[in-house]
Amino acid sequence: MINGIPLYWYLIVSAALFCIGLYGVMARKNVIAVIMGVELMLNAVNINLIAFWRYITPTSISGITFAAFIFVVAAAEAAVGLALIISIYRNTRSVDPEKIDSMKL
Amino acid sequence: MTLQQILFIVISLVVLGSAVLVVTTRNLFHAALFLVVSFFGVAGFYVLLDAGFFAAAQVLVYIGAISILFIFAVMLTRDVITAQRGNSQWQAAAIVAGVIFLIMALLLGPFSVTIRGREFGNANWPFAMDGNAIKAAPGNFVGILGTGLVDLNQYGVPFLLAAVLLLVAMVGAIWVARELRGREAERAAAETAVDDADMDANQPVQEPLPLIETETHEAHDSRNAAATEKH
Known part of the structure; x- marks a missing residue:
């Protein structure tokens, strides 16, 4: 199903998705929104990996294996990150990343 | 334009538009719902890339599990649900993200800009960036992936x-x-x-702990x- 779509279309869309996620990570004022940005970035990486696998090495499984591992890491990251946020919220009643600084030197 | 190209453009508009809404809406619950839309569009990309297994995994893992986690987290921290749109450095963040995107686009795409007589972009990659995929789609890639993942000589240990x-x-x-x-x-x-x-010795305490x-x-x-x- 890839007739007529050049590889760089996928790469540019995933670059845009990555940068939107990066903006979310840097600019949001709520830790949950920051983690949403991280998820967008991981999705961009996955699009890249699968596009490269399909266009360049469709006979090798390295690309899709990496993509599968990114799924695993994203799930683990979301679970632990959101657990941390709930714990922090319970203790400080705040989810502002600028206020969560008790580990700062 | 082929049907695939039209599909690609529609899906990328959906993905990028809802991603922008995810990082800009005030209401975090709406942001979580737009995140689901964005994940769904990414699953559409996987279908276009002949990776049906990953589209299914995307729907199950991201839409089924991760976004539910997000919605739970938003609900559990509810009294701060309408946060400000951005922090004090959001303009700098937007500029940094935009510049990084321009650099990546110049590196990846078949176009270039000329600044002071020097050409930037249109990089010479060792593979065809603008060509279509010539090789046929692998037939049973889920089976190959599965055996590769459990084979200790390939990806068993990872x-x-x-x-x-x-x-x-x-x-x-x-x-x-x-x-x-x-x-x-x-x-x-x-x-x-x-x-x-x-x-917080220098900050007034807002509310009792x-x-x-x-x-x-x-x-x-x-x-x-x-x-x-x-x-």
Whole structure:
């Protein structure tokens, strides 16, 4: 199903998705929104990996294996990150990343 | 234009538009819902890339599990749900993200800009960036992926490590998010109070620190009330 779509279309869309996620990570004022940005970035990486696998090495499984591992890491990251946020919220009643600084030197 | 190209453009508009809404809406609950739309569009990309297994995994893992986690987290931190749109450095963040995107686009795309007589972009990659995929789609790639993941000579060990990572993450998440009770809760509350006294000496305290004890008490009370209502 890839007739007529050049590889760089996928790469540019995933670059845009990555940068939107990066903006979310840097600019949001709520830790949950920051983690949403991280998820967008991981999705961009996955699009890249699968596009490269399909266009360049469709006979090798390295690309899709990496993509599968990114799924695993994203799930683990979301679970632990959101657990941390709930714990922090319970203790400080705040989810502002600028206020969560008790580990700062 | 082929049908695939039109599909690609529609899907990328959906993905990028909802991603922009995810990082800009004030209401975090709406942001979580737009995140679901964005994930769904990415699953569409996987279908276009002949990776049906990954499209299914995307729907199951991201839409089925991760976004539910997000919605739960948004609901549990509800009184701060309408946060400000961005922090004090959002303009700098937008500029940095835009510049990084321009650099990546110039590196990846078949176009270039000329600044002071020097051409930037249109990089010479060792593979065809603008060509279509010539090779045929692999037929049974899920089977190949599965055997590769359990074969110790290929990706068996990383696969086991990924399983251990998931287990550790699950146990860790339960441990971190558990509700403290009794003496543990008192100790944690005391520690938090000391921390805040240390750290925020120059900032006025906005509200008294909620003790975890009282919180559990309230929860207990409301549960009792619900029970009596039922009776």
